[in-house]
Each structure stands twice: as structure tokens, then as C-alpha cells.
Amino acid sequence: MSGHVDDELHPSTTEGYKVGEKKSVAEYADLDKEDESLARWKASLGIGAAAATGSIGEPGDTRTVVILELALIVEGRPDVVINLQEDGALARLQNTPFIIKEGVSFRMRAKFRVQHEVISGLRYLQLVKRKGITVDKAEEMMGSYGPNTHEKPFYEKLFAEEEAPSGLLSRGTYNALSRFMDDDKNEHLSFRWIFEIKKSWD
Incomplete structure (x- = not known):
């Protein structure tokens, strides 16, 4: 977990919008x-x-949103899939960088389960830094979801397409902080990860 070290990573708010009663x-x-x-x-x-x-869910699991899997999708290449249910998956994300070729278009996909209650305004937040300086901040609205059932055991959300920066100055290592939060400002998952922009995939 992030421990809220980066206080600048919060969901955006809309003036006059009030979260409904739970x-x-x-x-x-x-x-x-x-x-x-x-x-x-x-x-x-x-x-x-x-x-x-x-609704379905693991007995004794009090979480309302369970992020099952994240994937990096680049057309013409195999998807890079991270199973977050595996032991040590978050630690590997923090210590083993993704390689992204400069200038390439890519998308992220999240696979997740909702249990126990309706989740309103689920969103993905991302803060990217390089050498301690913020270079990108993004927010992806994922939507509202009811609890999963046996007929529909999980949801998938494909994020908007992004383009990796290109050029000599853009190459190098980046540090990212990602969070999944909802309208009630509940944090469902927070993790750090690293990636490298390179001239090629090698």
C-alpha cells in the first residue's frame, strides 16, 4: 500500500455533485x-x-472491490498480464519494470470482482514521476457496479488508449503510483510500480 505518501493523487470532484446515500x-x-x-x-x-x-465472494473476505488482474495491451504483441491474486505480485510490480517501447500506443485492462454492495463511481488514478518530478497524472472513470453473481463472476474494463513518450530525453525509468477508488473515497487497491521507456522492446 502507498501509505498516502503522495497526497496529490486524489479523485477529481465535480462542483455541486453529492454522493448518494449508501x-x-x-x-x-x-x-x-x-x-x-x-x-x-x-x-x-x-x-x-x-x-x-x-453475490459471490470468498468467505470472510470483507473487501468490496477485488482487483483480480491487470494487463498491458499493445496491438501485435502478446498481452502482459499480472495476476494480482498470486503471492508477491505487487512486490514484483514494484521491483521488476515493465518495458514499453517509445511512441507505442497501448491500453490497460482491469479485471475485477465486486462483492457485498453496490460500488458507485469506481475509478483508476495514476501518478507518474521521473527523478522525483511529476510528469503525468491520469484518472480513468470505470463506472458503477452491482455485486457479481455466479452468472457474471467478474467485470472487465478496457482503459482509454495512451501513447508512450518518444525521443532520447523520454527514455529511462519512471515510478508510478496507482489507486482504485470510488465516489465515497474508499481506496480499494493502491500500489507502486516501475516502467522503462526504451528505444525497442529488447
Whole structure:
């Protein structure tokens, strides 16, 4: 975990927006049953199925969002997949750099599970530094999700395409801090990782 050393990495806020009152899955399922638009919203989150069948999750696991896997996707190359359920996965991210070829277009993909309650406004935050200086700060809105069920055991989110910097001055090692947070400012995962921009993939 980050220990909140980088206090500049927080979700953006929208003036006048207020986070709604937290409700259980059962309360959402019973809410305004005659409201068609609300019924469609609840169906899109799978709330009816979760209330009827019960959400899935590991017994005794109190987490509401479990990030299962992260992947780096570059067209024409095999995906680089990090299974975050493996022991030591986060430590390896911090100590073993990703190699990214300069100027290449890439995307990230997150695979995750939601359990116990509805998550509103899940987002991915990223802060990148080089030699202690912030060079990039990004925020990717992932959306709102109801608890997963046996019929839909996980969600996947493909992030917006990015382009690696290019040129001699851009090559080198970068340090990144990533967080998954929601509208209630709950932090579901925070980790540090490193990557290298190189002239080639070798």
C-alpha cells in the first residue's frame, strides 16, 4: 500500500455533485419498483440478480472491490498480464519494470470482482514521476457496479488508449503510483510500480 505518501493523487470532484446515500443490494432492489428508468439502471448493475441469488465472494473476505488482474495491451504483441491474486505480485510490480517501447500506443485492462454492495463511481488514478518530478497524472472513470453473481463472476474494463513518450530525453525509468477508488473515497487497491521507456522492446 502507498501509505498516502503522495497526497496529490486524489479523485477529481465535480462542483455541486453529492454522493448518494449508501444502500444495501436488497434496499436497491426494493427501491421505486414502478420507476422504469430506475429499473433499467438496476438491471444494468445486475442488482436484481444479486439480491435474488446472493453475490459471490470468498468467505470472510470483507473487501468490496477485488482487483483480480491487470494487463498491458499493445496491438501485435502478446498481452502482459499480472495476476494480482498470486503471492508477491505487487512486490514484483514494484521491483521488476515493465518495458514499453517509445511512441507505442497501448491500453490497460482491469479485471475485477465486486462483492457485498453496490460500488458507485469506481475509478483508476495514476501518478507518474521521473527523478522525483511529476510528469503525468491520469484518472480513468470505470463506472458503477452491482455485486457479481455466479452468472457474471467478474467485470472487465478496457482503459482509454495512451501513447508512450518518444525521443532520447523520454527514455529511462519512471515510478508510478496507482489507486482504485470510488465516489465515497474508499481506496480499494493502491500500489507502486516501475516502467522503462526504451528505444525497442529488447
